[in-house]
Amino acid sequence: MSHLNPLRECQIEAINSMLNLNPKEQDASGATLSDPVWKVLVYDQMGQDVISPLLKVNQLRERGITVHMPLNSERQPIPEVPAVYLIEPTSQNIKRVAEDLSKQLYESYYINFLSAVSRPLLEELASETIQAGTSRLIAQVYDQYLNFVCLEANLFSLNMNLSYFQLNNPAESEHSISQTVDKITASLFSVVATLGSVPIIRAARGHAAEMVAQKLDARLRDHLANSRSNLFVDSGNPSTSFSRPLLVILDRNADLVPMLAHTWTYAPLVHDILEMKLNRVTVISDEKNGQRSRKVYDIDVTDFFWSRNAGTPFPQVAEDVDAEINKYKKDVDEVTKSAGVTSLDQIDANDFSANAKVLKTAINQLPELTERKRTIDMHMNMATSLLNSIKERNLDFFFAQEETISKQTKTSVLDAIKSKGSPDDKMRYFLIWYLSTDDQSSEDVAELEVALQEAGCDMAAVKYAHRMKAFGRMTSASVAPSAISSSPGDFLGKLTGMGSKLTDHLKEGTLISNFGGAYDTIISNVKNLLPTRKDLPITRIMDTLLDGTSADNDEYLYFDSRVGRTRGEQIGKGNRVRTVFQEAIVFVVGGGNYLEYQNLQEYAQRQSQKKRITYGSTELLTANQFLNQLALLGQA
Numbered sequence: 039m040s041h042l043n044p045l046r047e048c049q050i051e052a053i054n055s056m057l058n059l060n061p062k063e064q065d066a067s068g069a070t071l072s073d074p075v076w077k078v079l080v081y082d083q084m085g086q087d088v089i090s091p092l093l094k095v096n097q098l099r100e101r102g103i104t105v106h107m108p109l110n111s112e113r114q115p116i117p118e119v120p121a122v123y124l125i126e127p128t129s130q131n132i133k134r135v136a137e138d139l140s141k142q143l144y145e146s147y148y149i150n151f152l153s154a155v156s157r158p159l160l161e162e163l164a165s166e167t168i169q170a171g172t173s174r175l176i177a178q179v180y181d182q183y184l185n186f187v188c189l190e191a192n193l194f195s196l197n198m199n200l201s202y203f204q205l206n207n208p209a210e211s212e213h214s215i216s217q218t219v220d221k222i223t224a225s226l227f228s229v230v231a232t233l234g235s236v237p238i239i240r241a242a243r244g245h246a247a248e249m250v251a252q253k254l255d256a257r258l259r260d261h262l263a264n265s266r267s268n269l270f271v272d273s274g275n276p277s278t279s280f281s282r283p284l285l286v287i288l289d290r291n292a293d294l295v296p297m298l299a300h301t302w303t304y305a306p307l308v309h310d311i312l313e314m315k316l317n318r319v320t321v322i323s324d325e326k327n328g329q330r331s332r333k334v335y336d337i338d339v340t341d342f343f344w345s346r347n348a349g350t351p352f353p354q355v356a357e358d359v360d361a362e363i364n365k366y367k368k369d370v371d372e373v374t375k376s377a378g379v380t381s382l383d384q385i386d387a388n389d390f391s392a393n394a395k396v397l398k399t400a401i402n403q404l405p406e407l408t409e410r411k412r413t414i415d416m417h418m419n420m421a422t423s424l425l426n427s428i429k430e431r432n433l434d435f436f437f438a439q440e441e442t443i444s445k446q447t448k449t450s451v452l453d454a455i456k457s458k459g460s461p462d463d464k465m466r467y468f469l470i471w472y473l474s475t476d477d478q479s480s481e482d483v484a485e486l487e488v489a490l491q492e493a494g495c496d497m498a499a500v501k502y503a504h505r506m507k508a509f510g511r512m513t514s515a516s517v518a519p520s521a522i523s524s525s526p527g528d529f530l531g532k533l534t535g536m537g538s539k540l541t542d543h544l545k546e547g548t549l550i551s552n553f554g555g556a557y558d559t560i561i562s563n564v565k566n567l568l569p570t571r572k573d574l575p576i577t578r579i580m581d582t583l584l585d586g587t588s589a590d591n592d593e594y595l596y597f598d599s600r601v602g603r604t605r606g607e608q609i610g611k612g613n614r615v616r617t618v619f620q621e622a623i624v625f626v627v628g629g630g631n632y633l634e635y636q637n638l639q640e641y642a643q644r645q646s647q648k649k650r651i652t653y654g655s656t657e658l659l660t661a662n663q664f665l666n667q668l669a670l671l672g673q674a
Contacts, residue, residue: 042283042621044191045652046339048232050092052184056150057101057122060180074102078121078144082109082131084152085124087187087197091317094336109134113143120146120177126185127155129162136166139175146177152185153224183228183269186654189317190339193635194654196225201656202290202628203667205246207674219246222656223253226625227261229654230285231269236262237285237623239597240583246627247289251597254287258599283621286583286594290628290655291506293575295473297631297664298466300437304355305348306632308337308420310660311427321423335416342410343417349636352424359421362414366407373403432459436467443474448482452489461495462662468495469503469668498672499665505672574637576624580651581641584619623652629664630655 042048055061059075079098081089086108089098098106107113109125121144125131135149149163160179167173188194204210204218230237236258241251261269290297301307312319317337325331337344343362347355428434439446439454446454451471455464468490472478491497573581582591624638635653642649659667 042233042235042281042650044650045194045229045233046092046188046191048234049088049184049186049188052182052232053089053092054101056124056148056180056182057098057103059120059122059148060150060178074100076102076104076119077148078116078119079103079106080109080113080121080123080125080138081106082125084126084185084197085109087316088152088184089124091187091189091339094338113138115141115143117142118145120144120148122148122150124150124152124182124184127151127153127159129159132159132163132166136163136170136172139167139172140170142172142175144175147175148178148180149176150178150180150182152182153228154181154183155179183231185228186225186232187316189658190635192639192650192652194229194652195630195658196222196654196656198222198656200667200670202659202664203670205628206291206671209674215246219249219253222246222250222627223257226250226254226285226287227257229623229625230258230283233283233623234269234271235282236270236599237283238586238619239285239287239595239599240591241287241595241597242289242292243593243595245289245291247287248595250627251287251595254285255597255599262599281621283623284583284586284619286580286622286624288576288579288624288626290626290630294506294664294668295470296574296576296633296637297629297659298470298661299633300433300440300463300466300661301633302351302434302437303348303633303636304350304352305344305636307352307424309632309658310662311424311433312420313660319420321419323419323423323426333419335420337416341413343413347417349640352421352428355417356421356425359414359418362410363418366410366414369403370407373407431463432457433463435459436463439467440470443471446471446475448478448486451486455486455489455493461490461493462665464493465490465495465499466661466665469499469665472500472503473507496669498669501672502668503672573641574634576626576634577637577641580622580624580638584622584649586617586619619649620647621650623654625653626655628655629657629659629667631659631661631664 043051057077057079059077079089093101095106103122104119105116109123109131121138123135125135135147138144139147163179164173167176185196186194187197198218198221201218205215239251239255241247301310308314308319312321314337317339319335319337321333321335323331323333339345339348343358347358350358435457436454436459439450451468454467468486472483487497487500490500582588583594585591626634630653638651638653642651
């Protein structure tokens with residue numbers, strides 16, 4: 039049983055407090071005791087990225103925010119309203135805030151830094167405002183420790199673009215890498231501070247993961263020893279050790295394969311194909327008139343369809359869309375018949391001739407039905423777009439091939455490269471095969487590289503993969519075979535058939551119901567053929583480390599910031615907490631994706647004693663985005 043709230047809830051609670059002007063008094067439930075004050079919200083890019091996946095415009099309004107604007111935009115004065123700033127502690131931002139103060143745009147200024155502001159920057163702010171005579175306008179200055187982006191209940195990203203490239207680029211200076219590690223450390227400190235519990239830290243040896251672990255341990259020790267306002271509720275109570283979370287810091291180089299894999303479940307497909315960013319997706323579709331339409335959707339991770347289907351294989355998602363449409367139509371029919379109308383648009387709250395009780399019931403159901411229709415339409419259009427991409431890019435073929443990657447031969451890989459598909463999809467498939475198997479001959483690899491070039495592939499990523507393999511930085515544990523209930527050929531044929539059948543039904547943005555027996559048979563067959571994935575390497579590592587009583591995990595570094603006095607050095611075996619952890623955070627230095635996140639969530643849910651595993655990374659990447667970073671490294 040987990041003892042801490044989900045990270046997303048904790049971050050929302052911290053933002054709510056900030057938007058309510060950081061009141062000191064709270065009731066037992068954590069709600070503030072003061073009434074909402076109308077105010078302006080000003081944020082920089084990172085501040086906007088932090089808030090946008092958590093709170094919608096109407097939710098900001100409920101918290102007293104009348105206007106929200108970027109820090110670097112031209113803003114008109116609103117002199118009678120306080121302003122809440124959420125910004126990174128940078129010299130550029132300090133100067134911009136000082137400009138706002140000199141212009142007296144707002145009544146008072148509540149300045150909230152996303153991470154701890156340094157003394158020199160505070161002195162810069164003080165100097166600027168004292169010279170301008172505006173320091174009296176500053177009501178508060180707070181370190182909020184919110185410099186991470188929470189996308190799901192247990193999923194976060196640091197939004198550090200090109201992090202894998204920066205940490206592995208041989209041309210990068212030691213100073214630059216040290217700055218990147220410091221930034222990662224500061225954000226991870228914010229994550230554990232937001233959760234409010236000092237973790238036991240385990241880390242892979244070598245490279246950036248070890249550096250981050252050492253620096254985070256040192257920072258936690260400094261905070262526990264010197265901070266006047268302790269951020270950790272359990273910091274002084276040894277008896278809470280059993281409920282402290284485990285923080286595991288891993289390096290992306292341990293396993294590149296999941297970052298390149300073609301997937302078959304809903305959320306990873308939406309992220310990879312529709313390039314979801316900050317829970318926002320753009321769907322481009324062809325209209326009847328030949329024009330292309332562009333629709334932008336903000337996914338609410340708590341919506342009933344996403345919550346139920348994020349980890350569901352795509353064929354079952356298509357089936358569920360149809361079931362929800364049929365259910366919606368049935369509910370609408372019941373409401374309209376009871377109100378004596380033919381459509382929801384005809385329900386009129388001012389129609390006094392109708393039966394008052396029936397009319398009231400119908401009106402009360404309208405908001406829920408309207409919101410349900412909006413949600414279903416969104417997922418229907420997303421599913422349609424996914425199906426079109428699956429068909430155009432031959433994605434079901436590549437997915438099926440990768441499910442049995444250890445069984446693929448040079449001939450089958452060559453056939454895949456010559457088959458239908460985009461150059462990037464073919465390159466991803468080849469790299470997975472190359473990194474997952476050890477028995478390729480140099481002649482076979484050379485022949486496949488020629489085929490890749492003929493297919494129009496950028497070969498820079500292959501150069502980097504050769505380097506990785508030569509230095510032995512990839513582990514053989516990256517191969518995660520799956521059990522499939524029928525032969526690959528049979529599996530492929532029926533999946534492809536299913537795709538074309540569903541495309542027929544999901545056309546022009548409308549899912550036609552009453553598919554009939556043929557559709558039911560297709561879905562039934564696909565269900566029987568869907569592969570059963572085994573745990574990915576990251577999940578297997580977590581399974582070992584969560585059992586703190588096992589000696590099998592001694593290869594991973596161990597830090598406990600509440601034991602001993604040495605900063606950044608691991609604790610001896612005699613002083614280690616030996617317990618089975620129920621709460622864990624796993625963080626990947628160099629990027630992560632939804633495939634690993636879902637694999638960890640599935641593992642946590644099937645444990646006899648439920649666990650909570652929070653997954654984070656320096657950035658969440660689509661496969662093609664990661665492939666581009668590999669190509670950059672190949673060119674370096």
